[in-house]
Amino acid sequence: MKLTTLGTSCMFPTKKRSQPAMLLFHEGVNLLFDAGEGVQRQLRLAGISPMSINHVFITHWHGDHSLGVAGLINCFSGNRRTEDLHIYGPRGTSERVKHLVSAFDFKKTFRIRVHEVKGGEAARIKDLTVSALRVRHGGHCLAYRVKEDDKRRINLDYTKKFGLTQHPLLGKLQRGEDIEYKGKKITVEKGTYLKPGRVFCYVTDTSYFPELVSFCDRADLLLCESTYLSSDEARTGDRQHLTAEQAGMLARDAGVKKLVLTHFSQKYINSKPFVKEAGKFFDNVVAAKDFMTIEF
Ligand SMILES: [Zn+2]
Ligand SMILES: [Zn+2]
Known part of the structure; x- marks a missing residue:
């Protein structure tokens, strides 16, 4: 499996970070997790054709995670795509996609299949099972876990x-x-x-709660938000986000192999303090940058 981090900012894109978008590649299949503004261009810069995306998993419909969906649909319709596009997301996704499609003048050359996910199994794609967990972030928001079949x-x-x-x-x-x-x-x-299949988990935009630990159990790679440092915890309580410290504790408690931090607030220029803070609890941690690739 290969993860490419296309966007690692949160609400506001910065000079160095685009809005959230993560690409997981496995045996010829691209799975896109979140589609922040500018995702099409990020894909191009990473050398990946947007047309190769058939499955888009949206965690929630805050703009930073979803403004790029309309751009992707525009790109596909301009290229006269004929293959189905699958969009997975929390409750309300069908309605939102319907509004997006009617808001712009798209050529309807392909079908959009929307899958609303409450939790549990979200998709079965080749030898991958994608499951979801509803997390705590105000409205409906999902974390995703991708598990390759044991071989x-x-x-x-x-x-x-x-x-x-x-x-x-x-x-x-x-x-x-x-x-x-x-x-x-x-x-x-x-x-x-039996050789155990690899596991990828993506946790973003949530406050901490105990079920996250079992959801991320022994993942090979946990990609986890750390919007703030713990010194700003008073702010995170309101905003329903994790700190680097909480991400480190989650990685430790879930027994994952590697932790990648992402979704940094634009107020931080330097990501080193995030690695240091999470590193107090978990050794194998890095801070994501846009266009990082990690094979696992
Ligand atoms: Zn966000
Ligand atoms: Zn959010």
């Missing part, structure tokens, strides 16, 4: 004992069926093992 692999150390290292029968074993070779039975249980 069955051949336990070659075991099958070697039977003289089996390359054989069409191994395909059968990998598909989860016991096999017999030269009169000896090789069971799925002993002849294979």
Whole structure:
């Protein structure tokens, strides 16, 4: 899996940061999480064709996370797209997309399929399951978790004992069926093992609450907002955002492998204090910049 951070600011874009937009690439599929203003251009600058986006996951309809949706639809209609576009989002997404489509003069060359998500499984795309959790941010807002299917692999150390290292029968074993070779039975249980699929979590625009920990459980990569430093916590209480300290604690408690901080308030020029603050609780942390790519 590869994450490209297209926009890492929050409410206001800055000279260096565009509004929230994150691209997850996995085996030929692009999943876009949030589409802040300017997302089309950010995609172009990252060398990614906007036309390659078939699935857009909106966390919530605050403008910083969604102003780019109309731009994408305009781009697709200008290019006479014919493939369906899937837009996932919280309650109210259908109504909002309907308004967007009627507000502009788009050519209707493709279908927009809207999926309103309350929580639980949001989408199944190839070998990925996307699930959602309603988070605490005033209106309806979602966090997303993407889980790759576990993959069955051949336990070659075991099958070697039977003289089996390359054989069409191994395909059968990998598909989860016991096999017999030269009169000896090789069971799925002993002849294979499950390699856990990778997990990506995106948590943004929420106050802290305990269910976030189980939602992010052992993610390979947690991309988490840290709008403010904890010294500004009095402000975050009102605004329903996380501090770098809370993001660090969440990463630690959920046992994730890597934490990437994002969604920085424009009042901060330097992101180093964010890494330092989260780093008190969790070592493997970086502050996102626009156009960072992270493979995991
Ligand atoms: Zn936001
Ligand atoms: Zn928001």
